[in-house]
Amino acid sequence: MSSTSSSESETSASSSKFDPIKVLYSKKTKVPVKNAPLYDNLQQFESALKYNESQSSSIIPVGKQELVKKREEEKEAKKKEEEKNLAEKNKQRFAQYQGLEPVKRPFRAKNVMTRLEAMTGPLGALKECVDQRLRIKITTRNANGIRGVLHATLVAFDKQWNMALSDVLEIWRRKAPKKRKIPPALGTPVPKGTAASISAVPVVTETNVGGGVLECTRHLPQIMVRGEHVVMVNIVERSTALSQQ
Known part of the structure; x- marks a missing residue:
């Protein structure tokens, strides 16, 4: 009986004669708490004892995989929350410098049509004529002086004042045949009707103004005027509207 009691006292965890080696090899060992958590070593167990119940999740016993997964999810959520707060804080911090940051503009091809959109001044007035289809009056010149005027609708232009016109009414003056000085040796004249067979020749109406x-x-119907022949451009429809007002 004494040996039996001695054996039981040595395998009991609450006994002063507790012998861990006998506990490992004895078949009569009884676990005081069946659902007690298991740890890998004494250091983990001692660390778990230092934390209170609210912090007990920092040291997880062996076999509690659901607790490990839950803790990792909480860490990930906390990390995302901290990153979000940091981004918001940095955004508020650098908000005053946001206007000073260089802005990379998208690439745009540059040509005559794209340049028309940004033109100002006299060229901006011509752009308005193109957009609103206003009639304009163009005074043209020749080698010696003023040649005549063109009443037309502006279709396109460039910075050299080359202009594409449509629905053009051309008016100019010239001397009567008896007053003209025809230089000699002009070459063989083109047979009558040759140009008309290629394209329709506009009909010229002559009116005697005296002298x-x-x-x-x-x-x-349409014509191209070079910028070197342009003397002055007037917007006919705009001036007409202002005079009526």
Whole structure:
């Protein structure tokens, strides 16, 4: 009986004669708490004892995989929350410098049509004529002086004042045939009707204004005027509207 009691006291965890080696090899060992948590070593157990119940999740016993997964999810959520707060804090911190940051503009191809959009001044007025289809009056010149005027609708232009016009009424003056000085050796004239067979030749209407001068007019569906021949441009429809007001 004494040996039996001695054996029981040595395998009992609450006994002063507790012998861990006998406990490992004895078949009569009884676990005081069946659901007690298991730890890998004494250091983990001692660390778990130092924390209170609210912090007990920092040291997880062996076999509690659901607790490990829950703790990792909480860590990930906490990390995302901290990153979000940091980004918001940095955004408020650098908000005053946001306007000073260089902005990379998207690449745009540059051509005549794209340059028309940003033109200002006199070229901006011509752009308005193109957009609103306003009629304009163009005074043209020749080698010696003013040649005549063109009443037309502006279709396109560039910075050299080259202009594409449509629905053109051209008016100019020239001397009567008897007053003209025809230089000699002009070459063989083109047979009558040759140009008309290639394209329709506009009909020129001549009106005698006196002094041996004829005023000629003709209508052209479209024409291209070089900038070096342009003397002055007037917006006819705008000036008409202002005079009516």
